[in-house]
Amino acid sequence: MALSALSSARSLSRLLVKNGRYIHTTAPAASFKSSVSLEKIYPESGLDMTRNIQPPKNEGINFSGYIPVEQLQVSYSRSSGPGGQNVNKVNTKVDLRFHVETAEWLTQELKEKIAEKYKSSITSDGCLLIRSDKTRSQQLNLADALDKLRHMIHTAAYVPPLPSSEAVERQRRRHEAAVRERLRKKRDRSLVKQSRRGPESEF
Amino acid sequence: MSVFLPSSGSYVNIMASSAGTEKALSLLRRLPRVGLSNLKPNPGAHRNKTRSRGMNGGKTHGAGSKGSGQRQNFMRLGYETGNNPFYLRFPCQNYYKGHHLKLSYIPVCMGKLQMLVDTNRLRTDIPVDLTQLVATGLFSVRPEEKEGGFMLEDDGMDHFQTRMNIEVQWASEAVIAAVERNGGTITTAYYDPIALGAACNPMAFFKRGVAIPKRMLPPQHLIDYYSDPKNRGYLADPDLVAKERFILAQKYGYELPDIKSSPDKDMLLERKDPRQIFYGLEPGWVVNMKDKVIVKPTDPVLKEFYAS
Numbered sequence: 209m210a211l212s213a214l215s216s217a218r219s220l221s222r223l224l225v226k227n228g229r230y231i232h233t234t235a236p237a238a239s240f241k242s243s244v245s246l247e248k249i250y251p252e253s254g255l256d257m258t259r260n261i262q263p264p265k266n267e268g269i270n271f272s273g274y275i276p277v278e279q280l281q282v283s284y285s286r287s288s289g290p291g292g293q294n295v296n297k298v299n300t301k302v303d304l305r306f307h308v309e310t311a312e313w314l315t316q317e318l319k320e321k322i323a324e325k326y327k328s329s330i331t332s333d334g335c336l337l338i339r340s341d342k343t344r345s346q347q348l349n350l351a352d353a354l355d356k357l358r359h360m361i362h363t364a365a366y367v368p369p370l371p372s373s374e375a376v377e378r379q380r381r382r383h384e385a386a387v388r389e390r391l392r393k394k395r396d397r398s399l400v401k402q403s404r405r406g407p408e409s410e411f
Numbered sequence: 412m413s414v415f416l417p418s419s420g421s422y423v424n425i426m427a428s429s430a431g432t433e434k435a436l437s438l439l440r441r442l443p444r445v446g447l448s449n450l451k452p453n454p455g456a457h458r459n460k461t462r463s464r465g466m467n468g469g470k471t472h473g474a475g476s477k478g479s480g481q482r483q484n485f486m487r488l489g490y491e492t493g494n495n496p497f498y499l500r501f502p503c504q505n506y507y508k509g510h511h512l513k514l515s516y517i518p519v520c521m522g523k524l525q526m527l528v529d530t531n532r533l534r535t536d537i538p539v540d541l542t543q544l545v546a547t548g549l550f551s552v553r554p555e556e557k558e559g560g561f562m563l564e565d566d567g568m569d570h571f572q573t574r575m576n577i578e579v580q581w582a583s584e585a586v587i588a589a590v591e592r593n594g595g596t597i598t599t600a601y602y603d604p605i606a607l608g609a610a611c612n613p614m615a616f617f618k619r620g621v622a623i624p625k626r627m628l629p630p631q632h633l634i635d636y637y638s639d640p641k642n643r644g645y646l647a648d649p650d651l652v653a654k655e656r657f658i659l660a661q662k663y664g665y666e667l668p669d670i671k672s673s674p675d676k677d678m679l680l681e682r683k684d685p686r687q688i689f690y691g692l693e694p695g696w697v698v699n700m701k702d703k704v705i706v707k708p709t710d711p712v713l714k715e716f717y718a719s
Contacts, residue, residue: 240693242686243719244628250648257596257649258670258680261657277664298569346569347589350664 287341301341321364514559522567540578554604594668600645603627
């Protein structure tokens with residue numbers, strides 16, 4: 209049987225041998241399915257790893273966690289610190305910025321919260337700036353910057369729960385008890401100081 | 412039943428020789444596996460030991476003469492009349508506990524992989540698996556030294572810019588992100604030692620003239636790893652893998668490339684069956700390199716076995 213090199217038809221099965229040539233075979237096993245194939249293990253699954261995943265939406269003050277990376281401006285530069293040739297030449301520092309006011313992926317409430325809480329991280333032209341040069345790798349630094357951004361949005365969006373009426377009542381009672389005790393102690397001390405003074409002269 | 416005849420190079424049906432053989436074979440098919448739970452000696456083979464008494468078993472009654480054997484003999488096995496016995500002298504060390512079960516993997520870093528692609532030592536227009544990596548000539552896998560295959564390391568992942576379909580035995584999260592951000596696909600798959608030997612040196616395997624075996628499933632301590640979509644395991648649900656791809660893209664900050672619109676879509680989505688060792692070859696086939704033929708089983712029993 210003749211050897212045919214670089215057969216491009218999908219239906220032909222390929223067997224790469226050490227010298228890089230191919231062997232043409234009939235009846236390929238492209239559709240071989242054993243008893244432990246994925247169809248048998250997951251009968252209800254669509255078995256499609258390329259299916260589109262719909263990103264979750266932000267609602268009001270709730271941040272879904274989804275950040276559209278294409279709407280962020282990412283720039284790379286050299287990191288600081290020791291490291292010799294590697295730190296001098298490799299662009300591992302990551303700068304992440306986006307204009308808060310015009311960001312479509314954030315709701316108005318979230319934007320306000322971020323502007324209020326992180327005004328020190330917002331530049332003069334209204335961009336939220338996040339930097340990372342934590343690791344030696346650009347990829348990991350980008351992941352770190354995104355993690356920081358996500359954390360910032362979550363903390364900005366966090367609304368602490370209101371205290372319950374029992375807790376408010378408890379606070380009021382304790383505060384009043386503390387005030388009473390403070391005044392009592394103050395009065396007692398005053399009496400002690402008075403008793404140390406001599407009798408008042410009549411003249 | 413079928414028997415493989417090397418002279419003619421085919422599987423041939425032969426009739427059973429006698430009713431006795433048939434009966435024995437039918438018993439073999441019906442009965443459960445032989446084990447300690449279903450074995451017993453023939454009646455009369457085992458006689459319980461009883462203490463000797465009476466006319467010919469009298470006087471010492473089977474206890475010998477004098478010594479601890481005839482007298483109150485309560486010492487346990489291993490006891491050495493008070494000194495530290497041999498079996499307690501050496502403490503139990505767990506340094507190597509289970510070491511015979513643990514596998515090691517040959518590291519291939521992303522920088523090296525990129526270098527192999529750049530120097531045309533590794534093709535990216537076909538799926539890259541164990542066989543392809545060993546065929547570069549730079550790596551050798553020794554199954555007898557308990558090596559399980561290849562692991563992909565993240566050293567040099569910043570410079571990785573290849574779209575490829577790669578199958579390794581272990582990969583970290585950063586490596587998976589590096590492969591997927593360039594539009595490629597990565598799978599982690601298990602090869603049992605025999606399948607590993609065959610995959611690493613296909614020509615030597617085919618020369619032996621034996622049928623391609625079924626690839627065995629991973630052992631218990633590894634099956635969780637290979638069923639996890641986070642590790643892109645070959646036994647994981649592809650729908651969950653799709654979700655994990657999205658999550659990883661969000662974590663590492665890249666836009667998930669659309670494989671469906673890629674020109675290499677078919678190549679990138681090509682996957683082996685969990686029982687397959689080689690792309691394009693099924694278990695049970697015999698590859699004859701001399702005559703350039705592939706011999707396949709015809710007997711339904713064999714076909715059923717190799718498809719199981």
